[in-house]
Amino acid sequence: MASIGQSTKPTGNKDALIRARQRAALVPELLVDALRIVNTVMAGWHGRKKRGIGETFWQYRPYTQGETMARIDWRRSARDDQTYVRDQEWEAAHTIWLWVDQSTSMLFKSSAAPVSKESRALVVTFALAELFARAGERVGYPGLLKPSANRKGAERLATAFATQTTAMPDTPSFLQVQRFSDVVLVSDFLGDTDETLAMIDDLASQGARMHLIEIVDPAEEDFPYGGRTEFIDPETGTKLTAGRAEDWRDDYRNLYQARRHALKARCRAHGGSYTISRTDHLASETLVRLHGFMTGNPAATGKMAGAS
Template identity: 55%
Template sequence: MAAIGEIVRRTPTPEVLSRAQARAALMPDCLVEARRLANTVIAGWHGRRKRGIGENFWQFRPYVTGESLSRIDWRRSARDDHTYVRDREWEAAHTIWLWADLSPSMMYKSALGTVSKESRALVILLALAEILARSGERIGCPGVMEPVAARNAAERLATALSHSTLADDGLPRTEMIRGSSDIVLIGDFLDPPDAVMERLGPLARRGLRGHVVEVADPAEELFPYAGRTEFTDPESGQKLTAGRAETLKDDYSRAYQARRATLADGLRHLGWSFVAHRTDRLASEALVAVHMYLSGLPALRAAEAHR
């Protein structure tokens, strides 16, 4: 009976299959836009380099007592009164897991948004995969694609997502992730912050370095509704009818911003980064911000590099 139950749980429902087909139809345009975006912003980036044992020169830095004398660059040191070490770049590929929330709430697009939240999340996801793959990183997607180190990682990821029929509950399964890695989570994160942190906390304790991108439609922030308005929950189908929607705006805005602030504060306590992004803004803004955190760059330097 347990085996039968497992089969039932893994069999995609008609709704899940329909969502997968819609996502597959969306994927080619998202991949084209992601590549355009990657080509636009990659010129100002220089990879996620760090000190290590590779062959490529990275930088000179002052010698520290206790280091091997064989690492001293005597020619550079002869130019002034200081002793310098020649650092090389770490060449071992790093594993970065990329995930986007593809649950029904991500399909939302208001008249104020340029694209749906799902479309924007996929573009950011695939653009990250494109750029990180060019830097030699290993790219994976929890439950969808095992990590690969390949120049066409973005295309592979798009194909894997097009064929995925996994039901999405708003956060990924991560039992397949081993060792120290980075994980980038892109979604709307509209669940209560406590519930989100309950899922993310164990990942941080396992050593994962996390980066969360909250994608929001401008209407979700601005609440531009007035008069009689019917609101529908895309996850549960529940409806709420407001006779004068404008009277709800202040309370809604306070609750919405409090949820975001609580989530951001909880993530900071885990040592994770948080980026809030709206679909009426340029996708490159979120892309640069995430890359900043992945690279360990200060905000000012990242902004200057992008310009």
């Protein structure tokens, strides 16, 4: 299996265009799923909650010497013996770039999963676009959409996917990413791990923060195979036959987890995050966990875990 680490395929080849059309046909249904999920988690989703310029009230706090008296809230201060100022929430738009892996490996779906990796990845990406947009953030997609604070984030991105006239490259371009941006990559990350690590380092050197969402089919993580089994690389068509697949299980799991741990450690080292989204679990769990990482409050994810 391969993913974003593979070399970019020609964007004009026939197979890629066919895949783009097939993907476009799925978009309306996936958009509906994404908006449904958004409505279940929206109550616990909020902005960055930092003090700054804006119109939305955030908090009262004690007045400190040197601050302008115009910021004092006299009505609140009259309730007790302390003087309070009224802080507004920082509403400066932040730029968030989304990217979803569209390589062939994302089509995989085992009998243990209700949806393919591609379907889960697109639903999560559309939902994130909607949640970030509703929070007032500027959402963009490399090579497809320029960052915009349009409140209908999911619909805007879904329309762009549905009307693609050329195949997207297998690897994202981050030439437009500026300092202090957040970049969210949604993929299975089964390609060249060194290339993905280098990409994380490059983005960090640009001053951006990276968040990886690993989409995983339960069969890929658990390796439930036994007996004579033929494995086929969806990217190259290469076949590999195991006489007793169960004999490969421990080595496979060790390699699989080592790849994941390397990516997770590199993301965390640069102030980013790594979230795992199994296709046999609720998509909302992924949004909740990422929200906790991005707001600097991972412990809060448990409070939102009731989303479905």
